[in-house]
Amino acid sequence: MSGPSDFRDLVGEDVPADELEKLRRVDALLRRVPAPPAEVPLTLTERVARLSASSRPLTRRRAGLVLAFAVTVAALFFGLGRWTDGAGFDTSYSVDMQPTAAAANAWGVIRVGERDEGSGNWELELEVAGLPRLPSGAYYTLWLAKDGEYAGTCGTFAVGEGTTTVRMTVSYRLRDYDAWVITAASDEDEPPWLLRADVS
Amino acid sequence: MSFAMATAETDARLIQRVASGDRDAFTELYRRFARPVLAMALRQLGDNGRAEDAAQETFAAVWRSARTFKPERGSGSAWLYAVARHAIVDRARQRREPVAEAPDEPSTEAGPDEQVEGSWLTWRVHSALEQLPERERLVLELAYWSGLSQAEIASYLDVPLGTVKTRTRTGLARLAGLLEEAR
Numbered sequence: 001m002s003g004p005s006d007f008r009d010l011v012g013e014d015v016p017a018d019e020l021e022k023l024r025r026v027d028a029l030l031r032r033v034p035a036p037p038a039e040v041p042l043t044l045t046e047r048v049a050r051l052s053a054s055s056r057p058l059t060r061r062r063a064g065l066v067l068a069f070a071v072t073v074a075a076l077f078f079g080l081g082r083w084t085d086g087a088g089f090d091t092s093y094s095v096d097m098q099p100t101a102a103a104a105n106a107w108g109v110i111r112v113g114e115r116d117e118g119s120g121n122w123e124l125e126l127e128v129a130g131l132p133r134l135p136s137g138a139y140y141t142l143w144l145a146k147d148g149e150y151a152g153t154c155g156t157f158a159v160g161e162g163t164t165t166v167r168m169t170v171s172y173r174l175r176d177y178d179a180w181v182i183t184a185a186s187d188e189d190e191p192p193w194l195l196r197a198d199v200s
Numbered sequence: 201m202s203f204a205m206a207t208a209e210t211d212a213r214l215i216q217r218v219a220s221g222d223r224d225a226f227t228e229l230y231r232r233f234a235r236p237v238l239a240m241a242l243r244q245l246g247d248n249g250r251a252e253d254a255a256q257e258t259f260a261a262v263w264r265s266a267r268t269f270k271p272e273r274g275s276g277s278a279w280l281y282a283v284a285r286h287a288i289v290d291r292a293r294q295r296r297e298p299v300a301e302a303p304d305e306p307s308t309e310a311g312p313d314e315q316v317e318g319s320w321l322t323w324r325v326h327s328a329l330e331q332l333p334e335r336e337r338l339v340l341e342l343a344y345w346s347g348l349s350q351a352e353i354a355s356y357l358d359v360p361l362g363t364v365k366t367r368t369r370t371g372l373a374r375l376a377g378l379l380e381e382a383r
């Protein structure tokens with residue numbers, strides 16, 4: 001197998017001199033290190049999804065989190081949905097999400113739990129329906145946005161048939177943001193917003 | 201501001217969230233570090249099965265011990281590197297290797313210090329690659345480790361050659377920033 005192309009062939013000829021030096025240093029590093037594995041075996045992902053159930057003392061509450069985590073990892077890597085029945089979630093207030101033109105038939109609601117004063121975390125429960133099932137490995141993301149730009153990720157999820165309910169934990173000060181947003185993972189720098197709601 | 205840079209949460213913050221039992225943070229840590237951990241395990245253990253075992257033990261230790269992470273002592277990436285090394289060394293010790301005969305001539309292989317430095321460098325580069333947008337990471341991996349020319353990459357990805365060069369350039373620039381942050 002031949003090595004990588006010449007540096008100037010890789011980056012082109014129209015690179016400013018100050019940037020060129022920075023790129024050249026990274027190029028040299030990449031030529032020194034070995035290739036990462038092509039992919040992570042699904043068996044490892046499955047094992048990691050399961051291990052947390054036995055590698056940490058479980059309280060009743062934590063047992064639920066562990067189960068939810070396992071399903072989250074499975075959803076992220078295998079394109080499966082994650083469903084919970086919504087039981088046991090203490091809602092402080094809820095926010096209805098509005099569909100954009102890109103997902104006219106979708107709806108969602110975010111239930112915001114009490115803030116854990118010890119850790120500063122907020123528990124969220126997101127319920128969505130009407131979003132199309134994505135190909136295996138793809139996923140949706142719930143974001144917090146500020147001034148129309150993505151500002152913080154709350155979590156990822158896949159959807160199944162009907163209604164999907166997922167739990168998330170965020171550590172942000174919600175008042176620092178002005179919108180909740182759901183997008184699908186995409187190669188685009190700014191994938192279209194599918195659902196949105198004001199942070200109230 | 202770019203999408204990826206605007207939303208990236210630091211490794212340290214993710215580990216702290218894992219310490220509070222945050223499964224989403226653990227999932228994100230796994231997404232970022234599964235390949236770097238596996239790559240290091242494969243290099244050191246040379247066996248897929250044992251490497252997977254070591255990688256699993258690494259993430260088990262992260263899940264169990266995230267509370268021991270002290271951000272004032274170093275970066276999240278460095279802490280994870282130490283956890284992974286520990287798990288890999290443990291796994292290596294479980295196999296009884298035959299005692300090698302002393303070589304007649306000095307070895308030209310890297311000494312222990314150089315190996316550690318190389319391992320840490322590789323870890324940093326692999327970890328940073330995982331934080332790139334998928335399209336930039338893919339182009340860089342094809343450019344540096346597949347043996348394909350830029351034109352062949354363009355053909356393989358079915359995009360114009362100029363797009364490949366742009367993605368290579370932006371990926372390298374983003375990688376430079378990530379590596380600078382990780383120092």
